[in-house]
Amino acid sequence: MSKRLALLIDQDRCIGCWTCAVVCKMENNVGLGNHWNRILSNGTGEYGETPKIGLDGKPELVFQPTTCMHCENAPCVKACPTGATYKRKDGITAQNYSICIGCRACMAACPYNARVFNWGTAQQVPSFEDDHVGDARVPSRPKGVVEKCTFCQEKTDAGEKPACVTSCPAHARVFGDINDPSSEISGLMSESSHHSLLEDLGTKPSVFYTAPRRKLKVSYNQDGGGYLGE
């Protein structure tokens, strides 16, 4: 069976620190205002950092790191008129910046709003002459083209792991080939329940989530602490 690279995110381990988002932005040299990777949460506030009150009366935050889902049945690939967005053999939905015409049909097609557009010439802070802060293998993008998470294809091609995976301080992200039964991700996925986002649309995403254990009951232990209703 051919390779299918995928990402498993353990929402129980994710602490919502945004390290993966920041490292992604740096390594891939993403311009100001755009993010390939973002952390959605059930909280409120500017960055979703203000927690909701959970069922046990205590503050509760659930994080959902969200990026390109590298769908097997990718709507963006179907919508792209030039083939600038295409599926690689290893399952990555890749973007060819040199033939993208900037029609943004893929952005309209993406149900996850994962794609970002270079509305103007991308600006970086700090900016260097060669415009590279992070990984030098990542091509720079001109204005007027669409870009998005590539599963760090320059790194994964060389056998490395994506920047978000290696940088995650909570080890919440596991990356690998789910068609290889001996890989770590396959093992974890077979022993835990997992889901992907907007499954009913039939896009067959390659990013999977292990749902957090919810605290379902009011704690009998008035001192608090510890999970209940697991």
Added chain:
Amino acid sequence: MEVATLANSVSLGNERKVWMLICLAIALVAFGFYVNQLINGLEVTGMNNIVSWGLYIITFAFFVGLSAGGLIVSSSAYVFKIDKLKEVAPIGIVVAVACILGAAAMIVADMGRPERILNIIVGGKFTSPITWDFFVISLYLMIGLYECWIFFSNKWKGKSLEKRESVLAKAAFISLPIAILVHSITAWIFGLQAGRPFWDTAIMAPIFISSAVVSGTGLLLVVAYLGRKNGIKGLDDENVGTLVKVLVGFIILDLFLFFCELFTLTYTGGTAASESAALLLTGSLAPLFWFEIIAGMLIPLFILTNKSLKRSRGWMAVAGILVMVAVFLKRINIVLPGLLVINMTDSPGVSTGRFVESTGPFFEAGQTPFSAIATYAPTMTELIITAGAFAFVGFVIMLGVELIAKMDTKTSAKDKQLSSNTQLASDI
């Protein structure tokens, strides 16, 4: 003879010349703004990563629809052998060509890298509705120009009327299905997007075709009024009567189709698509939506079916303008709700692609590039470029009217010749 005809048409069209110059001037100003957009990128527009299609695509869809009426009317004349409509055929084809040129201009204005547009042909992917649209619009334009050439070229003036008619009929047999295809495919750019539940409906193509015929016929009524005012033959009361009947039928069909769509979504409720429908019925787009329905559809319906108003060309033109406005609003009401409702609204939302320089502490509210609430308002650049496209379309239509005026004088001269010889031209 030739000089006299020319002088005649010049004196007739002096007012038109002024209007043509005004249109050209607006189009040139808009082109200046477009050059600025090319230099700075699309950041001069109001679009962002959430509402990634805005006024340009709305106007594109509107122009594609507008051109339908013209081509469908002029082709029907030959396909269904409606002799009454044959005199409207030239103006119909001019309107079709002008509007499809406007549509092409809008799609180029919307592109981030317009210089790469030929990538759609070289290595284009046939899974994309945009590719289909590119090819079918090119075909549509070529057929339109071919029919224009038959109408206006001196080469065809020499040919007998029968010969010209048979060639036109053949062209019409191709162009009528193409006209319907163009609108279906433009609808499928939206209607095949599984990721946008509001757009993802099988009824999208029928809605586009019905509202295309509504706006196209509306435009022909306006052109008929202006033509009569400027003393150009072509649309007599009987022709206008036929157009009015077509218009009334399609307004009712259009209202019915849109009602079906919104009723289904509202009744089901609870989905992202019904949220979009709620945006239209009671939300931020409600003023546009209700103006579309009441002023743009119901009032014209009253004007068009009222017996005392029906005789007035002026009122017909008013109805024509109102339905055109309504169809433009309808394009807004289809494109924007699909984008404004995002599927995952958890905070902080989507990075908008627009960096706002912080003026205060880092976490000051409103300085984040993230937004879970989609907003869109066109900027001045967008409005001017769009106005420029409208002016350009107006210019091309007036240019066509000029040509038709010349053609009329020439054919009437030819009529005399022919009627003295063969009595064939009596019904032209």
